[in-house]
Amino acid sequence: MTKPFRPPATALRRLFLGGAAVVLLYVLLAPLSSTDAGQQLGLPFLTDRLWFRVATTVAMFVVLASAWNIIGGLTGYASFGNVAFFGLGAYTTGVLVSLRQWPFVLALLLAPVVPALFALVIGVPLLRLHGHYFAVASLGVGVAVGEVVNNLQPLGASTGLFLPIVRSNLLFFYLMLAAAALAVLVTWVILHTRFGYGLLAIRENEEAAAVIGVNTTFYKVAALMIAAALTGLAGGIFAQWNTFINQENVFPIEYNVEMILMAVLGGAGTLLGPVAGAVTLELVILRLAGGGAAAAYSQIGLGVLLAVTVIFLPRGVIDFFGGQSRLSLGALRRSLRETSV
Amino acid sequence: MSQLAVRGVSKRFGGVAALTEVTFSVEPGEIFGIIGPNGAGKTTLLNCISGLYGTDAGEIRWEDRSVAGLPAHRIARLGIGRTFQIVRPFGSMTVRENAATGALFGQPSGRLQPRQALAYADTVLDLVGLAAKRDYPVRRLTVPDRKRLEVARALAMRPRLLLLDEVMAGLNPVEIEQALDMVRQVNRQGVTIVLIEHVMRVIVGVCTRALVLNFGRPLTEGKPEVVLRDPRVIEAYLGERYARGTNTEEGPPPAPNG
Amino acid sequence: MSQLLQQLVLGLLLGGVYVSVALGFSLVWGILNIVNLAHGAFVIIGAYVTWVLFSRLGVDPFLSLPVDAVVLFALGYGLQRGLINRVIRAPLLFTFLLTFGINLVIVSLLLLIFSPDFRSVTPSYSGSGLSLGSVTIPYIGLARLGVAMLLALVLWFVLNRTRIGAGIQAVGADRDAAQLVGIDLRHVYALTFAIGAAFAGVAGGLIGLQQSITPTAGDPFTLQSFAVVILGGLGRVSATIAGGLLFGLIQVLGLNAPGLGAGYSNAIAFAVLVVVLAFRPQGLLGRLA
Numbered sequence: 042m043t044k045p046f047r048p049p050a051t052a053l054r055r056l057f058l059g060g061a062a063v064v065l066l067y068v069l070l071a072p073l074s075s076t077d078a079g080q081q082l083g084l085p086f087l088t089d090r091l092w093f094r095v096a097t098t099v100a101m102f103v104v105l106a107s108a109w110n111i112i113g114g115l116t117g118y119a120s121f122g123n124v125a126f127f128g129l130g131a132y133t134t135g136v137l138v139s140l141r142q143w144p145f146v147l148a149l150l151l152a153p154v155v156p157a158l159f160a161l162v163i164g165v166p167l168l169r170l171h172g173h174y175f176a177v178a179s180l181g182v183g184v185a186v187g188e189v190v191n192n193l194q195p196l197g198a199s200t201g202l203f204l205p206i207v208r209s210n211l212l213f214f215y216l217m218l219a220a221a222a223l224a225v226l227v228t229w230v231i232l233h234t235r236f237g238y239g240l241l242a243i244r245e246n247e248e249a250a251a252v253i254g255v256n257t258t259f260y261k262v263a264a265l266m267i268a269a270a271l272t273g274l275a276g277g278i279f280a281q282w283n284t285f286i287n288q289e290n291v292f293p294i295e296y297n298v299e300m301i302l303m304a305v306l307g308g309a310g311t312l313l314g315p316v317a318g319a320v321t322l323e324l325v326i327l328r329l330a331g332g333g334a335a336a337a338y339s340q341i342g343l344g345v346l347l348a349v350t351v352i353f354l355p356r357g358v359i360d361f362f363g364g365q366s367r368l369s370l371g372a373l374r375r376s377l378r379e380t381s382v
Numbered sequence: 383m384s385q386l387a388v389r390g391v392s393k394r395f396g397g398v399a400a401l402t403e404v405t406f407s408v409e410p411g412e413i414f415g416i417i418g419p420n421g422a423g424k425t426t427l428l429n430c431i432s433g434l435y436g437t438d439a440g441e442i443r444w445e446d447r448s449v450a451g452l453p454a455h456r457i458a459r460l461g462i463g464r465t466f467q468i469v470r471p472f473g474s475m476t477v478r479e480n481a482a483t484g485a486l487f488g489q490p491s492g493r494l495q496p497r498q499a500l501a502y503a504d505t506v507l508d509l510v511g512l513a514a515k516r517d518y519p520v521r522r523l524t525v526p527d528r529k530r531l532e533v534a535r536a537l538a539m540r541p542r543l544l545l546l547d548e549v550m551a552g553l554n555p556v557e558i559e560q561a562l563d564m565v566r567q568v569n570r571q572g573v574t575i576v577l578i579e580h581v582m583r584v585i586v587g588v589c590t591r592a593l594v595l596n597f598g599r600p601l602t603e604g605k606p607e608v609v610l611r612d613p614r615v616i617e618a619y620l621g622e623r624y625a626r627g628t629n630t631e632e633g634p635p636p637a638p639n640g
Numbered sequence: 641m642s643q644l645l646q647q648l649v650l651g652l653l654l655g656g657v658y659v660s661v662a663l664g665f666s667l668v669w670g671i672l673n674i675v676n677l678a679h680g681a682f683v684i685i686g687a688y689v690t691w692v693l694f695s696r697l698g699v700d701p702f703l704s705l706p707v708d709a710v711v712l713f714a715l716g717y718g719l720q721r722g723l724i725n726r727v728i729r730a731p732l733l734f735t736f737l738l739t740f741g742i743n744l745v746i747v748s749l750l751l752l753i754f755s756p757d758f759r760s761v762t763p764s765y766s767g768s769g770l771s772l773g774s775v776t777i778p779y780i781g782l783a784r785l786g787v788a789m790l791l792a793l794v795l796w797f798v799l800n801r802t803r804i805g806a807g808i809q810a811v812g813a814d815r816d817a818a819q820l821v822g823i824d825l826r827h828v829y830a831l832t833f834a835i836g837a838a839f840a841g842v843a844g845g846l847i848g849l850q851q852s853i854t855p856t857a858g859d860p861f862t863l864q865s866f867a868v869v870i871l872g873g874l875g876r877v878s879a880t881i882a883g884g885l886l887f888g889l890i891q892v893l894g895l896n897a898p899g900l901g902a903g904y905s906n907a908i909a910f911a912v913l914v915v916v917l918a919f920r921p922q923g924l925l926g927r928l929a
Binding site: 170172350 | 669673675723726727730732733734736737738740741742743744745747748749751752859863866870904906907909910911913914917918921
Binding site: 233250253257 | 434471475493
């Protein structure tokens with residue numbers, strides 16, 4: 042009898058996960074050094090404003106990439122317009138705080154809701170499409186929503202919205218980190234339940250999924266709504282953190298591709314792939330942005346990275362999209378068992 | 383009351399009439415065959431019954447309720463399972479997980495949790511003979527094994543009706559015998575079976591009755607031995623000359639010359 | 641009333657632009673099954689080539705069109721043969737990401753070379769037009785429509801009356817079968833993409849006459865080309881013509897409608913897309929892709 046398939050080297054994975062745990066611990070605790078309590082204990086400043094900016098942005102992309110992974114990686118509907126949800130979440134919070142004087146926390150609670158409702162409305166017709174049609178239609182959504190918002194006078198139109206300044210690096214960092222943890226947790230729950238099997242079945246073969254009893258429309262739309270809610274939450278946090286929002290900074294088209302690239306680079310359809318991809322890629326992007334002819338060079342870098350990733354991705358990840366990979370649900374769950382608390 | 387009643391079903395694709403006025407019924411516990419030359423509309427008929435296609439006319443009643451027009455997943459949950467002619471496994475899952483999806487989503491009596499579904503999958507895999515390969519990724523399976531998996535996944539739904547689309551295609555005689563045994567065993571457990579086949583041995587060997595389709599129309603229906611001798615059926619498959627030959631007492635005509 | 645007529649005329653003329661822009665896009669999509677997200681960038685490169693020739697060497701824009709074609713042909717061939725061919729058999733997502741990346745690189749390079757400043761091509765005959773009663777038909781608009789129809793004719797001719805066109809259609813119909821009869825897939829793929837790019841370049845040369853160009857001005861053309869192809873249908877030159885002209889009309893009428901304005905052009909393109917996909921996915925004249 043031939044041996045069943047073996048999962049990848051556990052020693053290497055343990056090393057990786059160990060390192061990640063150390064980094065995570067540092068990231069969680071280091072900010073406390075800049076609090077008053079920390080100062081009183083005589084701790085050195087382990088973090089500064091730049092550190093917080095980078096860390097919060099990285100956490101934000103972890104949310105975006107993980108959220109995209111739910112609709113793109115798990116369900117197989119690679120949406121090119123998720124930035125619409127980000128912007129809608131940002132504007133929900135922005136409008137409520139800036140124009141209606143709601144307290145931030147309350148406004149933030151609605152940040153996932155509006156994009157999710159939008160996903161419900163747009164999802165039913167949109168998810169009927171496949172392949173190219175779906176991809177470009179979703180891209181169109183991403184672009185169009187930004188344009189419409191940009192033209193709406195009551196929302197500040199092209200001038201944008203200003204929110205009252207809340208100075209707290211700590212608050213926004215931990216908020217965004219919590220959102221990232223939530224995104225990963227949601228993905229974990231999905232992968233361990235019936236819902237996850239349904240999404241994977243849809244991805245692998247939608248007609249077969251239908252004839253075994255999966256309500257494909259419901260599942261697809263639900264996946265999109267979950268992705269929208271998480272993405273919108275990140276947008277809401279961003280709005281207050283940045284204290285200024287307009288079409289350009291909450292509906293940037295590049296975000297669409299960046300979140301896809303992060304998920305794909307790390308491993309679309311896996312639990313921690315988007316996290317790894319987001320951390321790596323965003324650090325690279327921020328590094329590239331530091332240069333001189335900044336924007337142009339970083340865009341070139343991103344474009345080259347896209348090309349390299351897409352062409353040289355190890356057969357394994359491409360196979361994953363094609364449905365023949367070694368990342369079977371079984372191996373996935375085996376590794377999940379090793380990485381979960 | 384027939385378990386499955388198809389009455390006057392028609393289906394067009396643009397200008398092509400794929401099915402015209404197809405009528406037949408299946409009794410509980412039967413093994414009902416559907417045969418006909420290529421392009422006769424057999425798979426289209428299955429797609430209509432299982433809900434992947436809508437019908438343009440006619441009705442389909444399953445256990446005395448009308449199912450034409452229901453979405454595929456609703457029909458699945460009413461107890462109808464099906465396989466595809468070209469198998470469609472879920473590539474990124476193992477054999478066991480594939481079978482489990484049938485149990486997870488298709489069982490009429492309720493929603494299983496993954497753990498229960500995986501356990502049920504084991505029993506089904508035993509039935510089709512894939513127990514030893516439970517943890518294999520799908521791509522390591524041979525073609526006959528993939529067909530077994532396709533059937534297992536459908537069986538895991540606890541269907542009362544199983545639609546099999548050319549399950550025997552591409553199997554060698556030994557594998558056909560094994561598949562026939564599996565079909566009989568499934569039927570003995572109370573599952574009504576409708577199968578599309580080209581392999582006549584299967585039709586004669588296992589079907590209680592058979593329907594012949596030609597160009598989307600029903601040609602005749604009845605016991606396999608009778609149906610297969612019907613000159614109209616022979617003409618549909620082999621052409622007029624052979625049909626004329628079997629009308630006489632002498633057997634098939636001599637080989638054509640020139 | 642005459643305002644409406646004027647808008648109809650402008651709409652048709654604008655349609656000519658869309659036809660010329662979408663021809664190459666439709667070819668590449670129909671044959672290679674590639675939705676080229678860098679298509680707009682190809683258009684803008686053509687615009688810049690024409691601008692450089694016009695502003696530095698005084699070459700009439702219409703005369704520089706062949707140069708645009710040659711430059712983009714070479715670029716397109718190289719890109720397809722060198723890069724895109726490598727992901728052709730991978731899932732659609734990958735060609736998308738790759739062409740998006742190519743778009744990023746091209747636009748950024750243009751930003752570095754030409755800066756974001758707006759440029760335009762204004763030959764001496766720019767403003768004038770034909771007057772029919774209260775309706776003015778700009779000469780340039782007419783010339784652009786003429787060039788667009790000429791391009792369509794050329795494409796139709798190449799695809800249907802030449803040997804290489806037969807090869808391209810064969811590859812589009814069944815790439816494995818085409819290989820079996822001896823067609824060099826990599827070359828034909830690259831050739832098809834190159835032709836598509838060349839057409840984009842010519843369309844770009846015309847663009848500079850009607851609007852100011854800047855490196856990022858190409859992006860809307862990609863989405864609009866997509867809408868044109870969806871509207872008209874995939875698979876036939878006549879479908880692209882129909883789609884382009886109709887889309888031009890919709891854009892002009894839509895932008896002049898009360899309540900909307902220039903900022904809504906992408907939203908209009910998208911709305912057209914959604915409506916067509918919802919109600920008639922094969923478009924006006926196409927077959928389902």
